[in-house]
Amino acid sequence: MNNRLSKVRWGRGTVMLLGGLYFAVPLAASAYFSIDSRKGIDFHAYTQLLKAPGFLPALQLSLELAVTSVVVLLLVLVPAMIAVRLGAPKLRPVLEFVCSLPLVVPVVALTTGISNVLGWAPKLRATPFYQTLMVIQDQNFPIVLVIAYVPMALPFAYRAIDGGLRGVDVKTLVEAARSCGASWPRAVVSVVIPNLRTALLNASVITVALVLGEFTTAAILGFAPFSVWINSNGKSDGQMSVAVSILSLLIVWIVLLLMSAVGRQRRARS
Amino acid sequence: MNDTAPTPAPSPAAAETLSGGPGAVAATLSPPTAPGTAAHARRRRPRGGAWLATVPLLAFFAIGFGLPALAILIGAFTTSSDAPDGGGTFTTGNVTHSLQGAYATSLWGSVKLSALTALLGTVIGLPLAQAVATSRFRALREAVMAGSGVLANFGGVPLAFMFVATLGNSGEITKQFKLTSHGWSLYTFTGLSVVYLYFLIPLMILTITPALEGLRVQWREAAANNGATTVQYWRHVALPILLPSLLGGFVLLFGSAFAAYATADAMVGSSIPLVSLQIADALSGNVLVGQGNVAMALGLDMIVVACLVMAIYLPLQRRSAKWLS
Numbered sequence: 001m002n003n004r005l006s007k008v009r010w011g012r013g014t015v016m017l018l019g020g021l022y023f024a025v026p027l028a029a030s031a032y033f034s035i036d037s038r039k040g041i042d043f044h045a046y047t048q049l050l051k052a053p054g055f056l057p058a059l060q061l062s063l064e065l066a067v068t069s070v071v072v073l074l075l076v077l078v079p080a081m082i083a084v085r086l087g088a089p090k091l092r093p094v095l096e097f098v099c100s101l102p103l104v105v106p107v108v109a110l111t112t113g114i115s116n117v118l119g120w121a122p123k124l125r126a127t128p129f130y131q132t133l134m135v136i137q138d139q140n141f142p143i144v145l146v147i148a149y150v151p152m153a154l155p156f157a158y159r160a161i162d163g164g165l166r167g168v169d170v171k172t173l174v175e176a177a178r179s180c181g182a183s184w185p186r187a188v189v190s191v192v193i194p195n196l197r198t199a200l201l202n203a204s205v206i207t208v209a210l211v212l213g214e215f216t217t218a219a220i221l222g223f224a225p226f227s228v229w230i231n232s233n234g235k236s237d238g239q240m241s242v243a244v245s246i247l248s249l250l251i252v253w254i255v256l257l258l259m260s261a262v263g264r265q266r267r268a269r270s
Numbered sequence: 271m272n273d274t275a276p277t278p279a280p281s282p283a284a285a286e287t288l289s290g291g292p293g294a295v296a297a298t299l300s301p302p303t304a305p306g307t308a309a310h311a312r313r314r315r316p317r318g319g320a321w322l323a324t325v326p327l328l329a330f331f332a333i334g335f336g337l338p339a340l341a342i343l344i345g346a347f348t349t350s351s352d353a354p355d356g357g358g359t360f361t362t363g364n365v366t367h368s369l370q371g372a373y374a375t376s377l378w379g380s381v382k383l384s385a386l387t388a389l390l391g392t393v394i395g396l397p398l399a400q401a402v403a404t405s406r407f408r409a410l411r412e413a414v415m416a417g418s419g420v421l422a423n424f425g426g427v428p429l430a431f432m433f434v435a436t437l438g439n440s441g442e443i444t445k446q447f448k449l450t451s452h453g454w455s456l457y458t459f460t461g462l463s464v465v466y467l468y469f470l471i472p473l474m475i476l477t478i479t480p481a482l483e484g485l486r487v488q489w490r491e492a493a494a495n496n497g498a499t500t501v502q503y504w505r506h507v508a509l510p511i512l513l514p515s516l517l518g519g520f521v522l523l524f525g526s527a528f529a530a531y532a533t534a535d536a537m538v539g540s541s542i543p544l545v546s547l548q549i550a551d552a553l554s555g556n557v558l559v560g561q562g563n564v565a566m567a568l569g570l571d572m573i574v575v576a577c578l579v580m581a582i583y584l585p586l587q588r589r590s591a592k593w594l595s
Binding site for chain 1: 319320321322323324326327328330331333334335337338339340341342345394397398401402404405416417419420421422424425426427428429431432433434435436437441442443467468471472476477480484521522525528529531532536546549550553565566568569570572573576577579580
């Protein structure tokens with residue numbers, strides 16, 4: 001018995017080692033590439049990067065877009081999913097279908113559609129829609145990107161939250177809370193939501209990562225968040241482009257660590 | 271066990287009262303008086319109005335997704351604004367054109383690449399996810415999940431830059447092992463597959479781990495008690511239960527690979543025929559006069575392909591929740 005157990009553990013270790021290698025080698029090789037020069041180790045790609053124009057504004061725009069997208073996504077998705085569990089089970093297939101739909105429309109295609117819709121503006125000049133279309137294309141904070149990113153993140157967020165909802169018996173929880181005299185909103189906010197903490201965090205993390213890395217829509221529609229800046233600035237210098245790639249990975253990682261730290265803190269407090 | 275005489279008469283009655291619940295009791299004890307109906311209505315109200323909570327989502331979806339999708343559909347079946355007739359006339363020419371020659375090649379190339387990488391991602395991701403999900407080290411499990419969250423969405427330009435530095439013509443690994451002399455090139459179908467797997471495998475781990483955690487230890491124990499080997503357990507118990515989730519993951523991976531644009535664009539340009547690259551080309555006006563809407567038709571083709579994959583997956587998905595809920 002003991003023997004078989006250790007054999008299984010060996011297999012597991014090998015699988016993880018191979019997997020780890022596949023993901024670590026490109027990272028290590030890129031890191032080496034970015035500091036390898038004829039004169040030896042040289043960090044010029046990183047020091048120049050901090051001086052590069054437009055670095056901080058682009059990063060700030062991406063972070064703002066990410067936060068806004070997460071807030072909007074959770075505000076529209078979570079109530080709908082809980083309500084469907086509680087009182088409208090017939091709508092569940094509809095919701096699932098709607099949340100899976102963005103998967104079948106590739107981002108390139110969706111962007112084609114969005115640019116087409118934005119192109120209707122001249123025909124709508126006399127109506128309030130024209131002003132709306134102009135406002136959402138503000139270069140300082142393009143709301144149109146949030147409108148595009150939320151549906152893009154929807155399938156992933158839906159899966160994350162659905163997984164969380166499967167783990168808790170929402171109906172019983174709410175009935176128990178209601179029996180104790182809680183109102184409907186209170187039952188959902190202070191009983192159901194805390195039980196979904198991990199799922200909500202996962203959904204947020206996926207969305208943040210998606211928004212920070214998204215390139216296609218922003219580039220085609222002509223906005224300049226971080227990913228677009230990386231592309232335009234990085235192509236001039238091979239080493240800097242790799243340095244910037246590693247940095248962008250690190251930034252996503254840091255955001256993620258911060259978010260999980262916040263989640264753990266809340267968990268500890270409650 | 272059944273020595274005592276069966277007493278069929280009381281038990282169904284008892285069951286009926288039990289299953290009837292408070293509602294049944296109320297109905298038999300008192301006629302529906304005014305306070306009774308009020309309480310009833312109050313209990314029912316959130317049920318009736320629950321669908322209202324889905325309205326913001328559906329409305330947002332209609333604007334952010336429905337409207338562009340409609341624009342694609344209209345654009346695909348009308349003439350472009352640079353056509354001789356001024357545009358807007360119904361035509362099937364765009365779609366016909368998008369299914370011929372170079373466009374057809376690129377569509378087929380995308381399907382091949384996506385199917386291959388999605389399959390590899392599923393086959394490699396499952397054992398990795400299983401190894402991680404059953405690991406004794408909680409910190410490792412959390413680190414892998416967090417890492418997968420980052421890498422699964424680490425597509426785009428940075429990924430291309432990183433692989434060029436690693437396995438490109440002057441990449442570190444290429445130089446170190448002299449891969450070029452062994453016939454290696456990153457800028458091929460195979461090279462692109464290797465790059466795609468870098469974000470597809472983490473995506474698979476993210477998707478399949480909840481299902482793996484849903485596999486109960488008792489099932490494994492029951493199988494072991496009945497003398498099943500590990501292989502038999504996986505073949506007859508675990509895999510059939512996981513199949514819908516695996517297919518779901520496969521579809522997710524296929525969609526991701528099929529839609530990927532930035533990585534391929536930054537890495538290989540248009541030397542590998544892919545439909546997303548063709549669309550961007552067509553969008554930038556790199557097509558014959560009068561065929562600007564071919565981009566929309568190509569987008570529609572992509573949607574149709576993805577829909578076909580979805581049509582296989584959805585009925586299976588419906589059968590899944592039974593075991594893993």
